[in-house]
Amino acid sequence: MFRAELLKLRTVTSTWVALAVGVIGLLVTQVLLVTLLPAMANGTILGDEPGLREELGAIDTGSQAFQYSALNLLGTGGSSGSIGIATIAVVALGILVGTTDYRHGGIVGTALARPRRTPILVGKVAATSATAAALAVVLAAISLLVLLLLVWTTPASLAVPIVDILSSVGRGILTVVLLALLGLGIGMLVRSQLAAFLTVGALLVGEPMLQGLAQLFTGSLPTWALFLPVSLAYVGMADAPSAVLSPAIALGALAAITAVVLTAATVTLRRRDL
Amino acid sequence: MDNTPALAVRGLRKIYGHTTAVDDVSFTVPRGRVLGLLGPNGAGKTTSMRMLLGLAHIDGGQAHIHGRPYAELENPARTVGAVLDAGGLHPGRTARQHLRIAAAMGGMDASRVDPLLAEAGLTTAADRPIRTYSLGMRQRVALATALLGNPSVLVLDEPANGLDPAGTRWLRDLLLNFAAGGGAVLLSSHVLAEVAHVADDIVVITEGRVAGSGSIEALTAEYGGDLESYYLNLTAASSDRASSDRVSSENEGVR
Numbered sequence: 089m090f091r092a093e094l095l096k097l098r099t100v101t102s103t104w105v106a107l108a109v110g111v112i113g114l115l116v117t118q119v120l121l122v123t124l125l126p127a128m129a130n131g132t133i134l135g136d137e138p139g140l141r142e143e144l145g146a147i148d149t150g151s152q153a154f155q156y157s158a159l160n161l162l163g164t165g166g167s168s169g170s171i172g173i174a175t176i177a178v179v180a181l182g183i184l185v186g187t188t189d190y191r192h193g194g195i196v197g198t199a200l201a202r203p204r205r206t207p208i209l210v211g212k213v214a215a216t217s218a219t220a221a222a223l224a225v226v227l228a229a230i231s232l233l234v235l236l237l238l239v240w241t242t243p244a245s246l247a248v249p250i251v252d253i254l255s256s257v258g259r260g261i262l263t264v265v266l267l268a269l270l271g272l273g274i275g276m277l278v279r280s281q282l283a284a285f286l287t288v289g290a291l292l293v294g295e296p297m298l299q300g301l302a303q304l305f306t307g308s309l310p311t312w313a314l315f316l317p318v319s320l321a322y323v324g325m326a327d328a329p330s331a332v333l334s335p336a337i338a339l340g341a342l343a344a345i346t347a348v349v350l351t352a353a354t355v356t357l358r359r360r361d362l
Numbered sequence: 363m364d365n366t367p368a369l370a371v372r373g374l375r376k377i378y379g380h381t382t383a384v385d386d387v388s389f390t391v392p393r394g395r396v397l398g399l400l401g402p403n404g405a406g407k408t409t410s411m412r413m414l415l416g417l418a419h420i421d422g423g424q425a426h427i428h429g430r431p432y433a434e435l436e437n438p439a440r441t442v443g444a445v446l447d448a449g450g451l452h453p454g455r456t457a458r459q460h461l462r463i464a465a466a467m468g469g470m471d472a473s474r475v476d477p478l479l480a481e482a483g484l485t486t487a488a489d490r491p492i493r494t495y496s497l498g499m500r501q502r503v504a505l506a507t508a509l510l511g512n513p514s515v516l517v518l519d520e521p522a523n524g525l526d527p528a529g530t531r532w533l534r535d536l537l538l539n540f541a542a543g544g545g546a547v548l549l550s551s552h553v554l555a556e557v558a559h560v561a562d563d564i565v566v567i568t569e570g571r572v573a574g575s576g577s578i579e580a581l582t583a584e585y586g587g588d589l590e591s592y593y594l595n596l597t598a599a600s601s602d603r604a605s606s607d608r609v610s611s612e613n614e615g616v617r
Contacts, residue, residue, distance in 0.1 A: 092466035099459045100452060193450030196417060197507070200444055201467035203416040203433035361418040 089202060089211025090218075093185070097219055100188060106181040107223055113173025114227050117163035118234040126154075126242070150244035158235040159253060160325055161227040161260030174227060175318070176292065178220060178264050179271035183284045185216045186275020186353075199362050209354045212272060220268035224261040232257070256325070259335055263324045266342050270317060273349030277356060292318060315341055366429040367392050368515050368546030369414065375422030376409050376570075383409045386423070387572055389565045393514070396537055396547040398561035398578075400554070402597055406570040407550045408446070408519055414548070415444055415517060427515055439468025443508030444517040445501070453493035457484050457503045460492065464507045474510055482506040483532070497524030505533065516540060516547045522556050534559055558589040568597050 097103045126147040148154055163172040189195040202208050232253070239246050248256075271288060278284040299313045314323070314332055323338035333341075369391035376384040384406040391397045399407045412418040414425040416432035427435060427442060435441050451460055461475040479488045482502040492500065501524050508516060516537070522530055537547055537560045551557050557564065558578065565575040574581060574596050578589060585591040 089467065092463055095459070095463045095466055099455045099463070101454055188452065189450075192452045193447050194452060196446055196450045197464060198467060199417055200415060200442070201439045201464070201469075203435075203438055359419075361412070 089207050090214040092198075092201075093211045093215030094218065096188070096194070097185060097215055100184070102184050102188070103181065103219070106177050106184060107219075110174045110177030110181070110223055111226055111230065113177055114161070114163045114230050115234075117172060117174070118158065118231060121163070122149075122158045122234050122238055123241075126238075148244075149238055149242050150247055152247045155235060155238075155244075155246070155248045156252075156256060156326075158238065159231050159248070159256045159260070161224055161231055161257070161264055162321070162325065164322055175267065175321070178223065178267045179288050179292070180285070181220060181223065182216055182268040182271025182273075183275040183281070183288060185212050185219075185268075186272045187279060187281040187284050190279045191281050195362055205358045206354055209276065209350065209357055212276070213269060213350065216268050216272045217265050220265045221261055223268075224264035227264065228257045228260060231260075259339060260325050262339055263321045263342070266324075266339070266346050267317075267321055270342075270346045270349060273346060273353045276353035277349065295319065314338075317342060317345055320345070368428060369397075369517075369548055370426045370429075371410065371414060371423070372425075373423030374410055374413060374420065374425055376406070376413060376418065377421045383570050384413070384567075385570045387565075387567060387570070388423075389563075389572070389575055391515075391546045391548055391563075393546050394541055394544050395562045396541050396549060396560050398557035398564040399548060399550040399567065400552075400557065400564055400593055401567035401573075405567045407567055410567070411444075411446065411517055411519055411548065411550060415442070415446075417446075437469075437511070439464075439470060439513075440511035441513055442515045442517060443511060443513040444519075445504045445508050445521050446517075446519045451492045451500055451503060454491055456489045456491060457495075457506070458488040460503060461507060461510060464510055468511050470511050474512070478506040478509055481509075483529075498526050498529050501525055502529060505536070514545050516545060516549075518547065519550045520552065521549065522551055522553050530556065554590045554593055564589070566593060566596055573597070573599075 126149045162174045162178070164175065189198055198208055199205060202211075235246075238244065271284075274288055275281075275284045278287055295316045295318045299309060299316070299319070302313045303309050311332055313319070320333075320338045320342040323333050324335050324342060326335055367390040369389075371390070372388045374384055374387040375382065387406065387410055389397060389399075399410070401407050409418060410425075413420045414427070414432065425431065432438060432442070455463075457479060458475060461478065462472050464470075465472045465475060476485075479485050482505060484499065484502055484506065487495065487499060492503065495503070501521060505518075505521060508518070522533055525533060534556065537549070541547055541560075541562075547560075549557065549561060561578055563575070563577050564581065566573045574592075579587070582589050582592045585595070
């Protein structure tokens with residue numbers, strides 16, 4: 089099923105669009121955040137534009153924190169308050185794997201070939217993981233290239249040890265795969281492509297809003313609000329532990345959420361009439 | 363010699379909420395025979411086929427292929443070829459890509475893809491997106507996909523939909539040769555003339571129940587061998603019975 093699912097992915101335009109949006113989205117975001125913003129803040133570009141330096145603040149491109157943010161595979165710079173284009177593209181990739189078969193009736197042919205159905209989901213999980221991992225490697229290459237470009241073109245030197253770079257990239261790849269699998273699980277549960285995109289859109293947009301409201305009413309961010317998928321993904325990729333969660337625990341929690349959604353998708357796939 | 367029928371359906375039942383879509387449907391298809399499954403729209407033909415193929419859960423009865431439920435066949439894609447809902451074709455893929463994917467899903471050799479495309483008359487269109495195909499061409503792709511695993515059983519739901527006269531002739535010859543080679547065919551169709559050409563036996567379903575079954579020859583003898591007359595008479599009678607049943611139960615409800 090793995091080979092068949094990979095073939096399915098390769099032969100539809102929407103897969104390539106999702107991958108291209110992820111790559112171009114990260115490229116644009118990283119170039120903007122890692123090279124253009126510091127150059128503007130330092131006056132290299134636009135010169136001494138009145139108020140610009142004060143508005144942007146001092147950006148130390150030689151700091152570890154800045155360089156870690158440059159290594160963020162989803163282009164969010166470790167911020168949990170925004171959703172990167174790459175994040176949306178990665179989840180969309182999973183949704184497409186989960187819903188394209190339903191959208192055009194291909195699930196019938198798939199179920200005829202694999203009537204016990206669990207192998208269908210196993211094949212989709214394997215194909216999604218492989219494709220998301222390949223995308224993540226490209227995203228990692230872009231992040232590294234942008235960081236190296238920064239080091240070569242500015243007086244800043246590389247502040248992040250190689251081992252930490254590899255660790256950061258490794259966690260980034262794992263996060264991308266988990267987010268894509270989460271999209272797959274939601275897609276397989278919801279079945280309708282439009283409904284799945286609306287559901288995920290609501291979750292992505294709703295998460296920071298929910299956290300904001302929780303913070304507003306309780307005065308501080310409650311612990312449960314940290315265990316939401318996008319926050320877990322960003323903490324999982326972060327260079328330093330947050331006040332409550334370490335990256336390892338965050339990735340473990342994200343993996344657990346993904347596993348629950350995929351298990352629910354398997355159970356419903358086995359029970360549903362097609 | 364194994365006397366197990368290629369297809370055996372006994373007491374099949376399907377219930378959706380308060381509606382019984384299929385009720386006590388039984389039939390068998392021996393090797394080398396073509397069975398036409400007939401009935402008005404919504405009679406339960408497609409639901410019966412879906413239950414036979416493990417796509418819909420069975421609420422009662424049994425549906426076996428070579429003595430086993432579909433899900434328990436060792437190589438389902440090599441045993442049964444099926445056409446349902448115009449084949450589940452993605453409009454952005456080409457026919458060649460669709461067949462290669464089907465081969466990979468069924469664990470089959472992709473070497474049969476090109477010969478089957480040629481047999482279905484699709485060689486020149488094989489690398490065009492399916493969205494540019496006519497309904498008849500889509501049916502040809504679906505039929506080629508059904509034949510990919512060199513199956514011994516064909517389950518075809520309205521396979522003649524959209525086929526031009528040449529395509530209809532191709533399908534007819536295909537089914538007759540398939541049965542002559544020992545294959546079993548379950549064919550649902552509204553084109554009664556085509557069914558009369560290829561089927562040995564028929565089962566007529568109305569409102570989820572079998573209204574008539576047997577060999578075409580025996581069933582249509584009273585109507586001078588005319589399948590259409592037999593079918594229309596049978597379905598009209600069933601419809602009248604159902605209407606009078608409804609009126610009776612409504613009257614009982616009033617009382």
